[in-house]
Amino acid sequence: MFGKEIKSITDLHCHILPGIDDGAENLESAIALLKEQKAQGVDRIVFTPHFWSFQKTVKQFSKDRYNAAEQLAPYLDEFGIEWGAGAEVRMTPELLKMDLRHLNIVGTSYFLLEWPFTQFPLYGREVVEQIQDLDYTPIFAHIERYDYFWSNPRELDDYIDEGIVCQINPGILLNSDTRKYALKMIRDGYVHVLSSDAHSMEKRPPHLKVAYQIVEKGLGRRYSDKLKSNAECIFYGHEIE
Ligand SMILES: [Fe+2]
Secondary structure, rough: OOOOOOOOOOOEEOOOOOOOOOOOOOHHHHHHHHHHHHHOOOOEEEEEEEEEEOOHHHHHHHHHHHHHHHHHHHHHHOOOOEEEEEOOEEEEEEHHHHOOOOOOOOOOOOEEOOOOOOOOOOHHHHHHHHHOOOOOOEEEEOOOHHHHHOOOOHHHHHHHHOOEEEEOOHHHHHHOOOOHHHHHHHHHOOEEOOOOOHHHHHHHHOHHHHHHHHHHHEHHHHHHHHHHHHHHHHHHOOOOO
16 A cells, blocks of 8 residues: 555664764674664664764864774674764754864765753754754754653744754653654654664663554554655655655
């Protein structure tokens, strides 16, 4: 009825690169995460270490990311995983004074942005515009973590009209207390991408397979396939509908 089911999974947000942030501590942990991703059907991964403006320069960040990716590259080849590099950029007022080029997902115009968790920042709109002025499309990371958006989704309407992409983590679907509302948010068009945000096998293991199964069971395959194809489009730098 809806064509062939999309089997392969693309992960656009994770902390698997070894030793660069609070994700995989070392190469061994990173390989364990890759194995688990592969077992779940993940064929494409964008590595998005945290970028905190107060911690290091963009140049230093890019260098550290390159070195970490170089360590992991042979294993990615072995597992047959296509990969890309990006950053999860924490929104801070300092961003307004910075050149934000080179923090996008390499080879695409997408830019993964993490908002503050507690309060809507007054400078938030300005940061988004700064990113858009570079012709980048912001992806709002794990929107379920910001109550000012998650409980008031109409606050996202203008952003979504501008083409901004909203991502959620599997946890909000796996938790039976929050599942129903998360499915409603997907159905209502407030969620465009599902990503693992995996940190380690202990702290936050990847759970994409089961999360997609929950979407399929709750809303139908049309929705789970759409989320999968959106992530794949972004990976290859294409626009999503
Ligand atoms: Fe993250």
